Amino acid sequence: MNLKTSWRNQLWPLRILRAWLGFTWIYAGWDKASDPGFLTSGSPTFIGTQLSAFATNSPIGFAISGVLENATQIGIFVMLAEFAIGAATLLWIAPTWAAMGGFVMSLTLWLASSWQVKPYFLASNSAYTILWLTYFLFLYGSRRNSKVSVDRRGFLRVSTVVTIAVVGAVVGKLFSRTTSATASTGAEAGSKKIIEGVAIKVGETHNFISKAGTPAVLFRTKTGVFAYSAVCTHEGCTVAFNSASKNLQCGCHGAVFDPFDGAKVVTGPTNQPLAKIKVATEGAWIVES
Numbered sequence: 001m002n003l004k005t006s007w008r009n010q011l012w013p014l015r016i017l018r019a020w021l022g023f024t025w026i027y028a029g030w031d032k033a034s035d036p037g038f039l040t041s042g043s044p045t046f047i048g049t050q051l052s053a054f055a056t057n058s059p060i061g062f063a064i065s066g067v068l069e070n071a072t073q074i075g076i077f078v079m080l081a082e083f084a085i086g087a088a089t090l091l092w093i094a095p096t097w098a099a100m101g102g103f104v105m106s107l108t109l110w111l112a113s114s115w116q117v118k119p120y121f122l123a124s125n126s127a128y129t130i131l132w133l134t135y136f137l138f139l140y141g142s143r144r145n146s147k148v149s150v151d152r153r154g155f156l157r158v159s160t161v162v163t164i165a166v167v168g169a170v171v172g173k174l175f176s177r178t179t180s181a182t183a184s185t186g187a188e189a190g191s192k193k194i195i196e197g198v199a200i201k202v203g204e205t206h207n208f209i210s211k212a213g214t215p216a217v218l219f220r221t222k223t224g225v226f227a228y229s230a231v232c233t234h235e236g237c238t239v240a241f242n243s244a245s246k247n248l249q250c251g252c253h254g255a256v257f258d259p260f261d262g263a264k265v266v267t268g269p270t271n272q273p274l275a276k277i278k279v280a281t282e283g284a285w286i287v288e289s
């Protein structure tokens with residue numbers, strides 16, 4: 001079935017669903033491609049920072065933690081996949097596979113990023129999971145749509161999708177937005193209690209989850225309290241304090257940071273210090289302000 005016939009032969013409800021899902025997926029890819037911070041470590045919208053936040057709150061956090069060290073590659077894959085699924089859906093190229101891809105991607109995002117959203121219907125990923133599943137089941141019902149012919153025509157059609165995905169990503173980079181979108185990590189307004197002052201002695205550290213939903217480390221010294229994000233500025237793995245060497249170390253690629261000197265880099269591969277987190281003592285509590 002060619003492109004024109006594919007639209008003409010579809011029922012109106014399916015056409016609406018197909019158009020909405022296809023355009024939305026292309027827009028999602030464009031949104032990432034044109035975000036200058038998405039593949040830039042240290043940025044609030046860096047994919048590694050987002051994955052790190054997901055890993056602390058998701059039922060599939062163990063799986064996310066396992067791939068954190070390849071955050072940039074995952075970001076590129078997700079961006080290209082969104083363009084490809086959107087284009088394949090609109091252009092009727094392996095549409096059943098595209099619908100399956102959209103379903104798997106939405107389900108993964110639901111589990112990873114929106115699982116904590118209550119009530120569940122406020123998380124758009126839950127709705128997209130069901131929309132893609134419904135569309136997939138409709139297409140799968142007419143089996144002939146699920147076939148991708150391995151001939152020259154089939155190769156050309158798949159190549160078209162790959163080309164659109166790559167060109168979309170490159171053009172998005174060329175037209176980068178000047179400001180990054182706000183990180184989708186759900187930062188709260190106002191101060192947040194971290195720990196009671198009596199529960200942490202001078203010389204001790206305390207791991208906590210920041211208002212942005214990312215792991216962080218609190219330090220108490222003779223001069224007061226301070227804290228840093230525990231999200232490594234290389235690829236977003238979580239750093240840990242080593243009490244013997246008195247520094248923060250990343251287990252993924254070996255970056256080391258000095259928490260007593262602004263979390264500056266002691267050893268690469270990154271050259272950006274860890275992000276500082278504002279903390280203060282308020283009454284009996286140490287809070288993130």
Ligand code: FES
Binds near residue numbers: 255270
């Ligand atoms: S993620 Fe590579 S050194 Fe931390």
